[in-house]
Amino acid sequence: MSLKFREFAEFCSILERISSTLEMTARIATFIKKIEDDNDLYNVILFLMGQVYPTWDERELGVGVGLIYEALKVVSGVDRRRIEQLVKEYGDLGLAAEKLIRGKSQMTLFAEELTIAKVREIFDKIASLEGEGSQKRKIMLLTDLYVSATPIEARYLTRLVLGEMRLGVGEGIIRDAIARAFLVDPELVERAYMITNDLGRVAVVAKNRGKEGLKELKIELHVPVRMMLAQVAESIEEAIREMKNVAVEWKFDGSRVQVHWGNGKVTIYSRRLENVTKALPEIVEAVKRCVKEGVILDGEVIAVKDGKPMPFQHVLRRFRRKHEITKVMGEISLIVYFFDILYNDGEVIDLPLEERRKILESVVKENEIVRIANQIVTNRKDEIERVFREALDAGHEGAMLKNPKSPYIPGKRGKHWLKLKEVMETLDLVVIGGEWGEGRRSHLISSFELACRDPVTGKLLPVGKVGTGFTDEDLEELTELFKPLIEYEEGRKIKFQPKIVFEVAYQEIQKSPKYESGFALRFPRFIRVRDDKSPEEADTIERIAKLYESQLKKKKA
Amino acid sequence: MIDAIIGGEVIKTATKAIVSLVSEARFHFKEEGLHSRAVDPANVAMVIVDIPRESFDAYRVDEEKTVGVDVNRVYDILKTVKKKDLVEIKIEDESHMKVKFGSVEYTVALIDPSAIRKEPKIPELDLPAKIVLDAGEFKKAIQAADKIADHVIFRSDETGFYIEAEGDIDKITFHMGEMELIEFNRESARSMFSVEYLKEFVKIAGSGDIVTIHLGNNYPVRLIFDVADGKLKVEYILAPRIEAE
Numbered sequence: 001m002s003l004k005f006r007e008f009a010e011f012c013s014i015l016e017r018i019s020s021t022l023e024m025t026a027r028i029a030t031f032i033k034k035i036e037d038d039n040d041l042y043n044v045i046l047f048l049m050g051q052v053y054p055t056w057d058e059r060e061l062g063v064g065v066g067l068i069y070e071a072l073k074v075v076s077g078v079d080r081r082r083i084e085q086l087v088k089e090y091g092d093l094g095l096a097a098e099k100l101i102r103g104k105s106q107m108t109l110f111a112e113e114l115t116i117a118k119v120r121e122i123f124d125k126i127a128s129l130e131g132e133g134s135q136k137r138k139i140m141l142l143t144d145l146y147v148s149a150t151p152i153e154a155r156y157l158t159r160l161v162l163g164e165m166r167l168g169v170g171e172g173i174i175r176d177a178i179a180r181a182f183l184v185d186p187e188l189v190e191r192a193y194m195i196t197n198d199l200g201r202v203a204v205v206a207k208n209r210g211k212e213g214l215k216e217l218k219i220e221l222h223v224p225v226r227m228m229l230a231q232v233a234e235s236i237e238e239a240i241r242e243m244k245n246v247a248v249e250w251k252f253d254g255s256r257v258q259v260h261w262g263n264g265k266v267t268i269y270s271r272r273l274e275n276v277t278k279a280l281p282e283i284v285e286a287v288k289r290c291v292k293e294g295v296i297l298d299g300e301v302i303a304v305k306d307g308k309p310m311p312f313q314h315v316l317r318r319f320r321r322k323h324e325i326t327k328v329m330g331e332i333s334l335i336v337y338f339f340d341i342l343y344n345d346g347e348v349i350d351l352p353l354e355e356r357r358k359i360l361e362s363v364v365k366e367n368e369i370v371r372i373a374n375q376i377v378t379n380r381k382d383e384i385e386r387v388f389r390e391a392l393d394a395g396h397e398g399a400m401l402k403n404p405k406s407p408y409i410p411g412k413r414g415k416h417w418l419k420l421k422e423v424m425e426t427l428d429l430v431v432i433g434g435e436w437g438e439g440r441r442s443h444l445i446s447s448f449e450l451a452c453r454d455p456v457t458g459k460l461l462p463v464g465k466v467g468t469g470f471t472d473e474d475l476e477e478l479t480e481l482f483k484p485l486i487e488y489e490e491g492r493k494i495k496f497q498p499k500i501v502f503e504v505a506y507q508e509i510q511k512s513p514k515y516e517s518g519f520a521l522r523f524p525r526f527i528r529v530r531d532d533k534s535p536e537e538a539d540t541i542e543r544i545a546k547l548y549e550s551q552l553k554k555k556k557a
Numbered sequence: 558m559i560d561a562i563i564g565g566e567v568i569k570t571a572t573k574a575i576v577s578l579v580s581e582a583r584f585h586f587k588e589e590g591l592h593s594r595a596v597d598p599a600n601v602a603m604v605i606v607d608i609p610r611e612s613f614d615a616y617r618v619d620e621e622k623t624v625g626v627d628v629n630r631v632y633d634i635l636k637t638v639k640k641k642d643l644v645e646i647k648i649e650d651e652s653h654m655k656v657k658f659g660s661v662e663y664t665v666a667l668i669d670p671s672a673i674r675k676e677p678k679i680p681e682l683d684l685p686a687k688i689v690l691d692a693g694e695f696k697k698a699i700q701a702a703d704k705i706a707d708h709v710i711f712r713s714d715e716t717g718f719y720i721e722a723e724g725d726i727d728k729i730t731f732h733m734g735e736m737e738l739i740e741f742n743r744e745s746a747r748s749m750f751s752v753e754y755l756k757e758f759v760k761i762a763g764s765g766d767i768v769t770i771h772l773g774n775n776y777p778v779r780l781i782f783d784v785a786d787g788k789l790k791v792e793y794i795l796a797p798r799i800e801a802e
Contacts, residue, residue: 074598077753106751107796108600109680109777140674143598 002117003040005149008047009156015048015167019457024169028177032203040116041207042200047116049174050165052123054198055534056224056273059127063138063161064484065497068093071142076100084488088495093162093487098155101146112148119145119157162497168458170536174199182206184214192217194226194410197273219296219347221262224269226411227298228340230400233418236381239401242415247353247402248384249339249373250391251419253309254302255532257336260343261287262294271532283336286369295363296343298408299373302396303332309395338364339373339400342408349408353416356408377404388420397421425547426527427452430460430535431500434482436492437475444475445482445494450502450524452517453540461517461541466504469526481529501530501538509548519544558649559586559622562615563608565635565642565658567785570761571606572632574782574791577757578604580629583670586622586648593626596677602754603677605792612788614643624648625668631656634663680794684771684779686713689740690733692782693764695720698731699755705729708798709755711772712747718770722752739767746772748797758782758793775800 011031018024028048035041046052053059069080076083078100086096112118126141145157159165175193179186184206192202192214205213219225233239239246256271257280266284268277277284283301291297303310310332341360342349348356357375364372378384388399398421406416429450437446447467451460470478485496505525512520519541571593575582578597585592590609596602610616631654638644638658647655648667656663698720702709705724712719718738720731735741762768762782771779780793 077599077751105799106599106601107799109596109603109794109796110600110677140598144674147598147600 002037002115003035003044005114005116005119005153005157008044008116009150009153012048012156012165012167013152015169019168021173021456025173025176025180028169028173029180032177033181037117038204038208039120042204043116043120045174045178045200045203047160048165048167048169049171049199050160050163050167052127052160052163054200056197056269056275058275059124061123061126061138061161062129063126063142065093065162065487066484067135067139067142068097068158068161070139071146072097072100074139074143075146076104077106078103087488088490092159092166094155094159094166097146097158098151101149101154102151108147114145114148114153118148119160163499164497166458168456170455170458171199174203178203178206182210184211188214190411194412195219197224197226219343219349221294221296221343222260222265222267224258224260224273225296225342225349226273227256227258227271228408228410228417229413230417230419231413231415233401233420236384236401236420239384239418240379240381243401243403243405245377245379245404246384247357247375247377247404248387249375249400249402250337250387250394251397251400251421252300252302252337252373252391253396254300254337257283257299257301258342259283259287259291259297259299259336259338260295261291261297264293272534280334282369283334286336286367290365290367290370292344292363294343294345295341297338297360297364298340298342299336299338301334301336304335305332333369335369335371337371337373339375340408342410349410352405352407353402354404357404384420426503426505427521427539427544427547428501428503428530428533428537429463430498430538431482431496431502432460432462432498433496434494435465436494438492441472441475443479444472445479446470446475448478448502448526450504450521451498452544453535453538455540455542460498460535462515463517463519463544464512464515464521464524466502466521466524466526468524469504474526478529498535501533501535503527503530509544509551511548517541517544519548558617558619559647560615560617561586561591561613561646562643563613563646564640564785564788565638565644566640567608567612567788568644568646569632569635569638570785571608571789571791572628572635574604574606574758574761574793575628576632577760578602579674580627581668581673582626582628583673583676584624584626586618586624588618588621590616594676594679595674598674601751601796602758603679603794605679605794607790607792608788609790612785622648623670624651624654625670625673626654627665627668630665634665680777682771682773682777682779682794684746684773684776685742686744686746686770686772687740687742688713688718688738688770688772690718690738690768690770691764692759692762692766692768692784694733695768695770696759696762698729699752699759701729701731703752703756707752708749709752710747710749710800711770711778712745713741713743713772714745715743717741740769746774748772748775748778749800750778750795751798754795758795761791 069083072083087093090096122141126138129137175189176186179189193199195217258269260267266287268280270276341356344359391399401418403416431448432451433449434445435447437444447465449465451462454461485499487495505527506521508522510520510522579595582593582595592607594605642658645657654665654667702722705727706722710721717734722729761784766784769781775797777794777796782791
């Protein structure tokens with residue numbers, strides 16, 4: 001017998017009231033320890049984080065706010081306008097759904113008690129639907145869930161479908177809870193997670209095979225590995241002192257990709273580990289032609305037009321546009337620069353970079369689309385500066401300084417990789433609301449409300465609005481992008497599901513009582529959509545406070 | 558292979574009964590006749606349709622078969638059928654159903670039955686009161702109630718059967734004593750129901766048709782309609798609404 005969904009929902013409602021990370025971890029550990037069934041354990045781990053599938057899984061529910069409204073309408077008999085009113089009142093669709101189910105005066109002929117397995121079964125069915133009539137069927141399946149749901153189950157079902165549980169449970173807490181529940185080292189859980197990117201699977205392995213099982217988890221083809229990241233270099237001298245010899249590469253202004261090529265197919269993941277294979281057909285073909293099968297490569301895709309690199313957005317635009325690829329293919333050509341290898345008929349991440357580089361050179365035969373990033377190994381400052389200038393002159397971001405002796409550590413932002421960039425402070429903020437334009441722009445969403453993260457409570461704190469830096473073309477694209485995320489509208493004002501991150505520049509950070517964060521941005525300007533970042537990776541209130549402090553210091557100096 | 562000929566009104570009414578709750582349903586062609594049942598997405602009401610073999614003008618079923626039917630589509634096609642027309646239904650393979658009347662033959666794609674929402678079990682209900690009356694009268698009462706309220710109360714006691722609706726200012730009471738009812742067991746019962754559903758149900762009924770009501774206390778009701786000159790039996794089971802204190 002699968003775990004009852006009601007037990008899960010009640011547990012969530014307890015977590016929601018807890019703010020202490022330690023207590024939350026302890027409670028989750030106790031809860032998951034008691035789960036007998038492996039599938040239940042897997043699902044609960046994902047559900048707690050508001051996920052139905054690991055982020056890299058191609059499957060998705062494809063259920064927006066609109067379909068939820070429809071299903072709730074069928075179940076409650078309440079019309080859409082009234083439901084929207086409730087959402088406004090409570091500021092959360094989950095609470096509105098709970099209220100609607102509680103207020104139901106119509107009884108049903110049958111009610112089946114929801115279990116975790118049943119919810120999973122229906123989610124899988126929803127995810128498998130596509131094409132004509134799929135919206136209607138999705139509404140039916142959602143209705144099936146709501147028909148059987150108690151009020152509290154309706155709250156968390158809704159949030160789960162929308163992918164925001166509002167529990168403040170992040171990956172870190174789940175990782176520590178798994179470690180605690182199954183008595184294994186958190187570091188080991190972390191490593192297993194970076195390799196599999198599936199905490200559900202990690203939990204099941206930890207439960208059944210403990211420490212040994214986790215250690216045995218290895219990188220696999222077509223399962224994305226967390227990418228190794230770079231810190232900002234303090235200075236070139238410091239890097240040379242730290243590394244002795246430095247492997248220097250260009251830091252490309254493009255999009256990071258991880259390319260898996262094996263078992264006859266190529267799969268490409270973005271930095272967020274989303275499957276972006278379909279957006280990059282020419283890369284897939286070129287990899288098949290030029291690269292030895294059975295490898296996982298790390299690299300950067302850049303867009304080129306008439307021989308010149310195009311801004312980074314042009315690559316991201318393709319990631320977003322999963323469907324009309326052939327239309328845009330002709331306009332811009334793509335080049336992939338590979339700079340690392342993680343797998344060559346087996347894991348190679350523990351080899352030092354200099355050896356991985358040799359393997360990389362042996363498996364890739366370069367052509368006009370597939371390249372190996374140039375690398376020089378040097379201990380001279382002027383050499384490094386030369387590469388840095390070259391990269392900037394070519395329109396890229398700067399240089400990467402890597403320790404040739406270092407292993408590839410998935411998910412690690414450490415001292416082995418340093419990035420050298422031109423300084424411009426920008427913030428990555430979550431878009432939580434917006435406003436329709438006026439006059440000529442009345443059909444466009446023309447200003448956006450931004451928020452930073454409070455990592456402790458998981459809350460999003462408003463820091464201001466951005467309404468400049470957009471071209472009309474930008475606004476048209478953004479309006480299309482945001483329309484499905486509209487939770488409700490009030491006059492010209494719009495509330496969005498917080499899914500999208502903007503990079504914004506600003507002149508200054510000011511203290512402000514106007515916004516919940518306590519800060520406001522002076523003259524914010526839109527730079528781009530950070531498609532490669534999820535809201536969980538947006539900047540925190542702490543970072544803003546720090547920037548504010550350093551700004552003060554500069555002023556005084 | 559299935560080949561059946563049936564009066565236009567019978568099949569039209571049967572599909573109309575089903576589309577009041579769902580747009581797709583399984584049709585079971587059995588030895589004893591055609592059977593179909595479905596529950597609406599909100600699990601509030603069930604429809605059970607039975608056309609006995611004897612109600613067909615011809616009925617040939619080589620092998621009992623279950624097919625998935627886009628009932629909305631079929632009902633749409635049958636809208637133009639005249640009462641006296643004969644309709645021929647033919648199924649030769651898994652993928653299509655032919656519907657022929659007059660000089661037109663429609664070929665309708667069938668749906669994989671497994672893609673249709675699971676078929677409900679018919680619940681066993683213990684309902685004390687049994688009331689039989691003219692379906693046309695019942696229909697009038699529901700239509701009147703619909704004008705003033707979204708719910709009605711069905712109740713019975715030794716003095717007869719009542720349908721009561723209360724709007725913001727208006728009130729309607731429909732009453733039939735034992736003498737006016739076709740059959741009545743004088744039992745007491747009382748439940749409240751949504752007019753939204755009832756008004757859809759009564760669409761299939763006309764004067765001269767008969768409805769049998771099995772009523773309980775705050776419990777689902779069974780409404781059994783004998784329509785199309787008694788050739789078609791349509792049963793609805795409707796869950797009650799909770800009466801506000």
